Amino acid sequence: MEQFCPWEPAKFLIFSSNIPQLLFYSHLPAIFVALLLGFLIFFNNRDSWLGKLLLSISLMFSGWAFFDLILWATNRADTTMFFWSLQMLLEVLVFVFCFYFVYIYLKNEFPKFWINLCFFIEVSPFIILNSTNFSLMGVDLNNCFAIENNIIIFYTYIVEISIILLIAGLSFIAYRKEVKRKKEILLLFFGITSFLLAFSFGNIIGSLTDNWVVAQYGLFGMPVFIAFLTLIIVKYKAFNVKLIATQVLVWGLAILIGSQFFFIKVTMNYILTGITFIATIIFGQVLVRSVKVEIEQKEELAKLNIDLQKLIQQRESLVHLITHKVKGSFTHTKYIFSEILEGSFGLISPELKKVAEFGLESDQTGVDTVDLILNASNLQKGTVKYEMKPVDIKDMIVKTVEEKRDWAEKKGLKVETEITNEDCMISGDSFWLKEVVNNLIENAIRYTKEGTVKIGLKKENGKVLYFVKDTGVGITEEDKKNLFTEGGRGKNSVSVNVDSTGYGLFTVKLIVEAHGGKVLAESEGQGKGSEFSIELNSL
Numbered sequence: 001m002e003q004f005c006p007w008e009p010a011k012f013l014i015f016s017s018n019i020p021q022l023l024f025y026s027h028l029p030a031i032f033v034a035l036l037l038g039f040l041i042f043f044n045n046r047d048s049w050l051g052k053l054l055l056s057i058s059l060m061f062s063g064w065a066f067f068d069l070i071l072w073a074t075n076r077a078d079t080t081m082f083f084w085s086l087q088m089l090l091e092v093l094v095f096v097f098c099f100y101f102v103y104i105y106l107k108n109e110f111p112k113f114w115i116n117l118c119f120f121i122e123v124s125p126f127i128i129l130n131s132t133n134f135s136l137m138g139v140d141l142n143n144c145f146a147i148e149n150n151i152i153i154f155y156t157y158i159v160e161i162s163i164i165l166l167i168a169g170l171s172f173i174a175y176r177k178e179v180k181r182k183k184e185i186l187l188l189f190f191g192i193t194s195f196l197l198a199f200s201f202g203n204i205i206g207s208l209t210d211n212w213v214v215a216q217y218g219l220f221g222m223p224v225f226i227a228f229l230t231l232i233i234v235k236y237k238a239f240n241v242k243l244i245a246t247q248v249l250v251w252g253l254a255i256l257i258g259s260q261f262f263f264i265k266v267t268m269n270y271i272l273t274g275i276t277f278i279a280t281i282i283f284g285q286v287l288v289r290s291v292k293v294e295i296e297q298k299e300e301l302a303k304l305n306i307d308l309q310k311l312i313q314q315r316e317s318l319v320h321l322i323t324h325k326v327k328g329s330f331t332h333t334k335y336i337f338s339e340i341l342e343g344s345f346g347l348i349s350p351e352l353k354k355v356a357e358f359g360l361e362s363d364q365t366g367v368d369t370v371d372l373i374l375n376a377s378n379l380q381k382g383t384v385k386y387e388m389k390p391v392d393i394k395d396m397i398v399k400t401v402e403e404k405r406d407w408a409e410k411k412g413l414k415v416e417t418e419i420t421n422e423d424c425m426i427s428g429d430s431f432w433l434k435e436v437v438n439n440l441i442e443n444a445i446r447y448t449k450e451g452t453v454k455i456g457l458k459k460e461n462g463k464v465l466y467f468v469k470d471t472g473v474g475i476t477e478e479d480k481k482n483l484f485t486e487g488g489r490g491k492n493s494v495s496v497n498v499d500s501t502g503y504g505l506f507t508v509k510l511i512v513e514a515h516g517g518k519v520l521a522e523s524e525g526q527g528k529g530s531e532f533s534i535e536l537n538s539l
Contacts, residue, residue, distance in 0.1 A: 003077035005144035010073035019072045027065045034058040053101040057094060064090045077139040084146040085130050092126050095163045098192055102167050106174040122159055160200045164193060386429040386514060390539060393464060394424040394457055400437050401455050408445045408453055418456035424464050425539040432511045439504050440468040440532050448472030459538060467533035475523035475530050483521055484509040
């Protein structure tokens with residue numbers, strides 16, 4: 001004989017006068033938002049365990065919530081027994097799958113065999129006892145609530161609380177080990193524990209007090225979990241999802257507003273809610289499209305950046321290959337010319353000696369050029385290790401000036417110095433600082449046809465200022481933009497110096513900045529000379 005509770009049969013499974021209006025607002029939005037996020041993530045991550053687990057959690061939670069609406073609406077005792085027992089099994093499975101989700105998310109691996117075995121043993125009683133008196137003993141026909149056995153009730157909540165503690169332990173361990181993912185782990189922990197605690201304690205209150213209306217507030221934990229998960233997706237690019245976060249936000253908001261139709265009783269509220277609902281969808285679609293455009297632009301930039309990095313790597317490989325090959329060739333011929341000049345091949349005529357000297361000089365220029373390019377590449381990549389020691393830069397400058405004086409005077413240039421009498425000690429690498437000092441003086445001599453090259457050093461305000469001023473070709477405003485860049489050189493520099501590579505000043509800038517200083521270039525224009533200065537910290 002069929003048994004019925006004291007209200008009319010349900011319509012379409014979930015509609016009857018016994019259902020409080022709150023239930024539609026707590027159940028339906030949670031179901032729709034959970035399913036929406038679950039399917040969107042799954043379809044973007046079909047081969048991922050995380051995508052499958054999240055979809056499973058969404059389906060089981062949605063099934064639990066839908067069965068709950070059926071239980072409130074039905075007036076049949078057999079329907080109550082059937083769906084109540086299904087709910088108990090789904091509830092525990094939601095907790096178990098949440099643990100697996102967190103475990104794989106944090107460890108990026110599937111749990112070991114013994115963990116799977118423990119959970120199988122833990123869930124087995126729910127499967128074995130589900131259709132016995134150890135689970136449900138009957139139905140209270142006054143309200144169509146199932147009468148639960150205390151054994152299964154306490155066992156259920158012990159399992160659920162233990163899983164929450166396991167998730168907390170996993171999160172705590174991962175938080176201590178990880179360096180870059182700390183905020184991400186906290187968001188996941190608070191999101192999933194808020195959902196599980198609300199879900200569990202809502203049911204505990206219902207079991208202990210028989211007030212199942214209050215227990216429905218526990219379902220609001222799912223939208224909270226979805227909100228945290230959406231934040232993880234947006235901020236940390238989890239799950240390889242593109243527009244999903246914005247879509248979930250828009251449609252979740254629309255569902256929450258639309259769900260108000262279930263309990264509105266005033267006509268004006270229907271109109272206002274309807275206008276808000278339509279406006280949310282329209283503006284939501286505009287937001288989704290704008291986000292889509294932004295994502296596509298970012299993806300294109302990321303792709304271009306990857307392509308650029310590949311080109312840079314290819315260029316570096318090519319530069320090193322060419323420079324080593326070229327340097328090897330120059331070195332071989334350099335030794336041949338040296339042997340000729342030293343008489344290793346016997347006496348040579350004045351004409352042959354002149355040719356050999358020219359060849360030796362040419363090869364040395366080639367070797368210096370190759371070294372310059374290689375040094376610039378290594379300095380730019382940061383592979384050069386500086387040996388920082390106290391350096392007397394004044395002594396270094398004085399010696400370099402004397403080394404270059406003959407060359408300058410042979411060109412008919414006047415060399416002037418303006419060097420302070422103070423000590424000028426700085427912290428630096430003497431080898432690379434020598435390159436800087438040498439480069440500025442050589443450039444001044446090389447690009448000055450007539451007039452003066454003035455080398456100066458002064459100390460003021462705890463700084464050492466080294467400068468080289470000439471009456472050479474000068475620098476245009478256009479040239480200044482490229483002067484210290486890789487391969488950058490003046491428009492007329494090649495006409496004065498055919499061996500110009502544009503790497504000299506680029507190397508100077510890298511070395512000086514690595515020493516905590518700065519390099520400047522001044523000129524009144526083309527043909528009016530220039531002044532290069534280096535500022536470094538003194539000891």
